[in-house]
Amino acid sequence: MCTYDTERITVTGSAKGADGWFRATDATISYDHPVHFGAGHALLVDLINPALGASSRVGLELNAESARELALAILRSLESVPAGLLES
Amino acid sequence: MTSNLRAETIHFDSYDGNSVEAYLATTESDEKVGGVVVIHHFPGYDEATKEMVRKFAANGYNAVCVNLYYRESPDASPDDAAAAARASGGVPDDQLVGDVGAAAKYLRALANSNQKVGVIGYCSGGRQSVLSACSLTLDAAVDCYGAFVVESRPESTMTSIVELLPNLSCPLLGLFGVEDQHPSPEQTETLRELLSKHGKDFTFHEYDGAGHAFFAVDRPSYRPEVATEAWGEIWKFYGQHLSDKK
Numbered sequence: 001m002c003t004y005d006t007e008r009i010t011v012t013g014s015a016k017g018a019d020g021w022f023r024a025t026d027a028t029i030s031y032d033h034p035v036h037f038g039a040g041h042a043l044l045v046d047l048i049n050p051a052l053g054a055s056s057r058v059g060l061e062l063n064a065e066s067a068r069e070l071a072l073a074i075l076r077s078l079e080s081v082p083a084g085l086l087e088s
Numbered sequence: 089m090t091s092n093l094r095a096e097t098i099h100f101d102s103y104d105g106n107s108v109e110a111y112l113a114t115t116e117s118d119e120k121v122g123g124v125v126v127i128h129h130f131p132g133y134d135e136a137t138k139e140m141v142r143k144f145a146a147n148g149y150n151a152v153c154v155n156l157y158y159r160e161s162p163d164a165s166p167d168d169a170a171a172a173a174r175a176s177g178g179v180p181d182d183q184l185v186g187d188v189g190a191a192a193k194y195l196r197a198l199a200n201s202n203q204k205v206g207v208i209g210y211c212s213g214g215r216q217s218v219l220s221a222c223s224l225t226l227d228a229a230v231d232c233y234g235a236f237v238v239e240s241r242p243e244s245t246m247t248s249i250v251e252l253l254p255n256l257s258c259p260l261l262g263l264f265g266v267e268d269q270h271p272s273p274e275q276t277e278t279l280r281e282l283l284s285k286h287g288k289d290f291t292f293h294e295y296d297g298a299g300h301a302f303f304a305v306d307r308p309s310y311r312p313e314v315a316t317e318a319w320g321e322i323w324k325f326y327g328q329h330l331s332d333k334k
Contacts, residue, residue: 004178004246028175033131033211033301035167040300040309046171054164054172 006030015047015058022056025049034061043067092116093145095138100194102154103186109155109162110191111138113145120202122227122330123195125188126153127209127216129301130178132170133157136306137210147323149330150195154187178212178246181219188220204330206258208322209234210303215249221260222252228329230261230322233300235270238278253282259289261325263318265298265311293321 007029015024024047034042045060045067062070078086095113102108111133115121124144128137133155144151156179161169173179192205206228209217214234221229231237236246260283264276271279276294283290295302295318301309303318 004174005241006174006177008175026175028171030174032174033129035131035134035170038308040307044171044174046175048171048175050172050175054161054168057168057171059167059171 005032011047013047017056017058019055022049022052024058025051031064035059037061037063039063089148090116091146093142095142095145098152100190102190104183106159108187108190109133109158110152110194111141111155112150112152112194113141114150114198114200115145115148117148117200119200120332121200122149122202122204122206122326123192123198124149124151124326124330125191125195125205125207125220126151127184127188127207127213127220128153128156129209129211129213129304130170130174132166132173134166136304139305140210140303143319149326150198150201152191152195154191156184156187159183179216181216181249184216185220185223188216189224192224192226202330202332204228204332206230206326206330208232211235211301212246215246218256218260219249219252221258222249222255224257226258228258228261228326229256230263230325232263232303232318233265233268233271235275237271238275238282239271250282253288254286256283256286256288259291259325259329261321262290262292263321264292264294265300265302265314266294266296267299270300291321291325293318 011027013024026048028046030044042061047058049056098112099107126141141151141153157169157173161172204227207217207220208230210232214231215236217231240247295314298311298314302311302314
C-alpha cells in the first residue's frame, strides 16, 4: 500500500545529488514503496531543497533493519564527538 | 486486430487550463475503438506504467496516462517527481478527477474513438480509479488493489471515498490479492457489501498466492500466473463494456 505517512523536518547542510552539491533545506522520511530497492516497502529518506526543484534530491531506500542501524549509528557518532567540536 | 500501435508523449490542456504531460498509445484500427485512462501508481509516471499503456493499445484500445506530478515537477525524473509528491501528501482528489476527465475527453476526441472510455489504476491509482468512476461519467472502471477506498487512517492524508460510492457511474472490476493487507480481504468484503447495498454492477476477483502489486513486473511482488489471469479478466471486462462488439 501507499502509506502517505511522511515526516518532514528542516535541516541545515549540504547534499550531493545527480547535478552535484546543493544546499539541503528539508528532509522527508516515510515508509512506502521504493523505486529501486527490491522490496514492497522501504524506509525512504530524501534530502531536498524544494526551492531548487524536485531534482535537487538525494534519496535513500533502506530496509527497516538498515534504517534503524543507520539512525543509531548517527546518534552514536554524534555522542562520541569530542567536547567543544559540536557546532549548531 | 493487428497489435500495431503508435506511442508518444503528448501535452494537452487539463480541466484548469494548465497543460499536462501524458503518454498516449493509439491502436491501429479501421474500426471505432474504446479508450482507457491509465492512472499510474504512487511511485510515478514510470517505464512500467508506460508499458501498460502500450499493452492496452496492442490489445485494441487507445490509452493514455497523465503524468499526475507534472504540474509541480515538470522537468524532474519520475522518481524525483514522486518524491516531491510524497512530501506534499499526494495529488489532491479534485485535481486527479480533473486530469482523468480531461484525459477521457482527449480519448473521445480521437478520430477512431467509439466514445466509450474506461479507467484503470494500480495501487494508489486503484482508489483513484474508483474515485474517478464516482465523479465522472465513464463506461467501465478497474480497481487494482487500491487502498483507502473504504478505510481511512488518522495519521494519513488519504481518506476513504465510501460516501461517493452511490455515485459510481459504471461497472467496476476489482482485482485483489488475498495476501494484501491494504486493502485487506475484510476491506474488500466491506466494499462488496456497500456496492451491493447501492445496487451497483461490479465483479471482484481475489487471488490466492498474491499480495499487493501483483501486476508490477519490475517488483518482487509480481506474480506472473495471477497477473496473466487478471489481465484476462480485464480484456473480458473491457471487451464487454468498451467495445462496440458484444
